[in-house]
Amino acid sequence: MTAITLDGVATATALKQELRDRVVALRAQGVVPGLATLLVGDDPGSRLYVAGKHKDCAEVGIESLRIDLPGSATSADVRAAIKDLNSSREVTGYIIQLPLPVGHNENAMLELIDPAKDADGLHPTNLGRLVLGIEGNLRSPLPCTPAGIVELLRRYDVPIVGQKVVVVGRGLTVGRPLGLLFTRKGLDATVTLTHSRTVDLAGEVRRADIVVAAVGVPHLIEADWVKPGAAVLDVGITRVAGVDGGKSRLLGDVHPDVASVAGYLSPNPRGVGPMTRAMLVSNVVKAAEQSLTA
Numbered sequence: 001m002t003a004i005t006l007d008g009v010a011t012a013t014a015l016k017q018e019l020r021d022r023v024v025a026l027r028a029q030g031v032v033p034g035l036a037t038l039l040v041g042d043d044p045g046s047r048l049y050v051a052g053k054h055k056d057c058a059e060v061g062i063e064s065l066r067i068d069l070p071g072s073a074t075s076a077d078v079r080a081a082i083k084d085l086n087s088s089r090e091v092t093g094y095i096i097q098l099p100l101p102v103g104h105n106e107n108a109m110l111e112l113i114d115p116a117k118d119a120d121g122l123h124p125t126n127l128g129r130l131v132l133g134i135e136g137n138l139r140s141p142l143p144c145t146p147a148g149i150v151e152l153l154r155r156y157d158v159p160i161v162g163q164k165v166v167v168v169g170r171g172l173t174v175g176r177p178l179g180l181l182f183t184r185k186g187l188d189a190t191v192t193l194t195h196s197r198t199v200d201l202a203g204e205v206r207r208a209d210i211v212v213a214a215v216g217v218p219h220l221i222e223a224d225w226v227k228p229g230a231a232v233l234d235v236g237i238t239r240v241a242g243v244d245g246g247k248s249r250l251l252g253d254v255h256p257d258v259a260s261v262a263g264y265l266s267p268n269p270r271g272v273g274p275m276t277r278a279m280l281v282s283n284v285v286k287a288a289e290q291s292l293t294a
């Protein structure tokens with residue numbers, strides 16, 4: 001048996017097509033969504049991700065603005081850029097590309113984002129609303145990778161309600177908010193959030209109907225850790241430099257042999273990454289739609 005591929009490229013393309021129609025409707029009402037990215041330093045991976053985000057915006061028909069600060073930028077420089085983005089009329093949503101170079105306090109910077117313009121859903125107010133949303137109906141942008149994972153599972157009709165989900169990794173952008181999302185009413189999964197101090201990680205993963213690996217340890221999840229038929233989502237990425245200046249390679253957190261055991265497998269690349277980008281655009285479009293009814 002070989003796993004059904006959870007194709008992030010095809011699914012993100014379908015999603016972006018739907019978003020494009022909604023942007024046409026918004027423009028007809030005089031609303032032009034605009035996304036900005038704030039990038040500090042010249043990490044090649046980060047530059048690539050930011051470039052991808054601008055390409056997505058162009059595809060969907062939304063304006064985008066790119067602010068790049070040099071690696072030598074001080075925290076005061078970053079704060080000033082955030083202040084400008086908060087007050088810019090053209091920018092309806094923006095993200096601070098993470099990680100920031102060492103020396104910057106990421107959480108302090110995230111707190112300075114206007115929550116109404118927080119396209120990543122990482123401002124404390126929006127993370128708080130993610131928690132409050134379990135009982136209430138508070139609308140807030142959801143963190144893009146968790147939202148993309150749930151959307152991918154839904155579009156392939158992978159059952160979530162009542163299922164055992166094991167999330168490997170408790171980082172701010174994936175693991176921690178994903179656990180909150182999966183336990184919300186409507187999704188109703190039973191979540192185990194594991195991390196580097198978890199005892200018997202293999203045993204935890206073996207119980208899971210859905211495994212999400214988001215740690216950045218190449219090929220951590222082995223085939224004999226996976227329950228036959230389980231859905232496995234490979235999120236972590238490790239960039240390995242090419243030999244003799246050759247092309248760099250991307251390694252996911254999931255061993256390739258898992259494909260012969262799992263029922264569903266999101267590859268990496270071409271799985272959750274493109275979904276993350278599509279959900280970012282979705283957050284910007286949603287925020288613009290809400291500005292009409294607010």
Ligand SMILES: Nc1nc(=O)c2c([nH]1)NC[C@@H]1CN(c3ccc(C(=O)N[C@@H](CCC(=O)O)C(=O)O)cc3)C=[N+]21
Nearest residue numbers: 049095096097098099120144269270271273274276277
């Ligand atoms: N404020 C902030 N928000 C983020 O959402 C955020 C961030 N910072 N920092 C870094 C991580 C990582 N991330 C990815 C997005 C798309 C791909 C993606 O599209 N990857 C392609 C491959 C691209 C390649 O070849 O490198 C794929 O999976 O097919 C990957 C990773 C968003 N992040």
